[in-house]
Amino acid sequence: MPKTILEVIDLKKHFFHRKGLFSAFSGEERRIPAVDGVSFYLKENETVGLVGESGCGKTTIGRTVLRLAAPTSGRILFDDKDITTATTEQLRKLRGQMQMIFQDLDAALNPKMRIRDILREAITVHHKVSDEEVSRRIGELLEQVNLKKGKLSNFPHELSGGEKRRVGIARVLSVGPRLIVADEPTSALDVSIQAQVVNLLRDLQSQLGLSYLFISHDLRVVELISHKVAVMYLGKIVEMGLSGRIAHAPKHPYTHILWSSLVEKQSKESSSATRNTQSGIWGVFDFERPYSGCRFAPRCPVYESQGRPTVCTDPASEPQLRDIGDGHQVACHFPL
Amino acid sequence: MKNYSQRSGEIGDFSDIPFWKKADAADLVYVSYGLLIVTLVVVSYLLGAFHLLPHDPHDIRLDLMMSPPGTAGHLLGTDFMGRDIFSRLIVGIQAYFLPGLLAVAISLIGGSTLGVLAGYRGGMADTAITYFTNLVDSFPRLVLILLVVAAFKPDIYYIMIVVGLTNVPVVASLVKGKILFLKQKNFVEAAVSLGLPARTIILKHILWYNCRSLLIIQATLGMGEAILMETSLSYLGFGVQEPSPSWGNMVQAGANYFMQGKFWPSTAPALAILFTIMGFHLLGDGLNNLLEGKRGR
């Protein structure tokens, strides 16, 4: 039985925006509950995929889990140790074990530094090592991420997207992490390069025994790479379970719509009219829209077809994740 | 007609193309001219400091009053007290060099500190600094200097401290902008998540690698501004005080004779000011284009 490396309990992260010019005095603020009560765990050498529409809070979960942002409430356990209130210095030490691959290819790369110096810096952050050891590690990393040695003396802007991504991954690996949050690692890349990176991440996992929290909106890739998948909607996980189950036997109406919206799945002939009624009004997706009960109700086709049952919009009965067997959890009053 | 041409053969690493080929010709001219001026300023400063001058700038020769340029031994002529203008021009740099550096140092150090506080920390520090900079910006600089001069004494160092301080907001907002840009690209967060200490991120990554060209440019502009400020104040009688020469008080003293057709006592320092300030500005401009962007694709 593999050990649990990361456990998140009822995590919340709310952002506050000032409203208007004089809000500093009036104290009027807008609240964006980007992450609103999320619980899940991640076992060693396992991948949990996180999917959902843009802006639903995926990146925010990743950042909060790594304590790059302070949680509003909830608990984060790394290796069974509570890191929710760890100090800056404690966190700095922990960073040797948990890392993040950022969505932006350039995020990790100082534009004025050569690749060699970027990697050297990363290798020496957590350990004092000799120059020979640094060169040896750099060689090893290049091999692991399949990057040519000649690129070491280049500046980041001289690299292609795929190469930048590899350097980013090498930098993350250089500290020897056990947990990696990968935030859309392929979305900034070309189709022809995406597969290389997906394969690389999978190989690294089996070689190094890494655990991934894998964020992506490419449902196919998530299904391929993850053991478990969590589907998010407006700051909440609405369904979670083994990836095959989520993709092929979804229980939550939202998950169902998400997977059936894969364009390649829609046959040319299928009339779009049927799909229109099936998926309700789209484009309505907003943290600030008031809701009561289930936050998916305004877009939910099941809610419509059930004749708008009041449980769905009853503020006292917001659907909670509950187990329906095999570790498959769903938050819906009328699972499919 | 625009012409484009490519070298034959493989286009390799473009480090093999010398940078002057990649740069805009105008920028190279700007920078060369600017560097020439900087060299002249430094040489003049050293000559003045070690008294390696054709004449003693304080030597009053009533027999040579108002000699025109070209008078034997006096390349640029003499002023109303018969003092050698060329020597006075060289010594005049003394009035700006150290005070100017002081002003630049104050604005760069103060500006980077506040900029880092506002950009990196954000929150309350940012709000406080924004209010402070607005306050400084809304106060006319000349009035501030006159107040200081009135309260203390008309000393160039006091003036330059004020010039330096009033430039702090400019540098601070540039540094802050740069940090916000890096933050927006998640660069800062990536550095934090790697486990780098804040000190390394701020000093090495932000200030050294990403703000250095910006700071160099601000320094050149700051030097030019220091000279200009002293000149304006000299006109009001608050600049460097006679008998110590400064370009500002030389122009001012010489201006009285301009209408009598004796143009040289004021024209020589005026041109010196013009060429020098132009040099600093073009240097800043050219460096900006060479170091930051406009690098071509």
Add this chain to the structure above:
Amino acid sequence: MKNAPLLKIEDLRTYFYSRSKQAFIRSVDGVNLEIRRGETLGVVGESGSGKSITALSVLGLISGGPGVIAGKILFGSNGEQKDLLDGLEGYVKIGREQNRIMQVSKDVLGWERRSDEVMRTIRGGEIAMIFQNPKASLNPFTPVGKQITEAIRLHTKITDAQEAAERAIYWLKRVKIDSPALRFDNYPFGLSGGMCQRAMIAMALACEPALLIADEPTTGLDATIQSKIVDLLAELKSELGTTTMLISHDISVISRLSDSVVVMYGGTVVEYGPVRDILTASISSKHPYTSALLASIPGEEHVRDKVALQAIEGDVLDTINIPAGCRFYARCNRVTPKIRENCERREPDLREIAPGHRARCWLYFD
């Protein structure tokens, strides 16, 4: 002229210049394609392969030197066929070395004046374009309805403001924006990404163009919204039959909407043909790049068996250093000993390998 294609591009070249490398960026380097009336032509290819620059060249919207330097763009509406680049050769002088363009002199001002003259009547009216980033291409300070109304008055026979406004509302409804009369007065920032894209589509179609160019109309939108936009485009296609050039790097979008497909790689067309010949899974009769691309996309079988994807090794082609031989040679896994020398040294032509199906690969001819 009935059967003549609506748009035919012949050997188009659009270059940019990199000062720092002292070299040309050969963004579009000999593109040949044609769009028949009423059909949707899909253009696929990775980023930087020259898809957008081809489209912008057609509209005469290239900024940056030297820009379009050679080729023909034959556009035939209103019964006559005219070359949008006609008479422009005089403004460009090209110097070659070993058959490669190494020097370009261009009278940019003269070219632009001439090109604007030709394009004025065509841009927006005869050829309309939908851009990738709808938020950025709508004017943020004008309500969307007003923008559409103005476009209608500018490009169609309708000049009456009231009538044009009604027409705009009709088009907003047509692209399935709910409560179009209300949305009419919204500014772009009040609309979501998907909604903005619909407004863009409405604006483009409202001018009743002969040719619609849609550059990555779904990229950057959410999966659920993407599928809605694709639905909308499919529906408009069957109802209006507008001739469309659809640019996307998303093969599923292309295969759903297009009749013919052009595959671009490194500034040229490497394959052209009917969609069913090109985007179906049989490897045998396809350009190696196309088949590798199709194979690298995760499909049912990868997911089911959790097998590794078949990645295309190597890197996206750098359009500054275009090799002398086949542009795909460095990444190609189907080179045989017999053709190796050709692949390495000589660029293959785009030749017919089956009726209506052209490919640029030595495998299919010797």
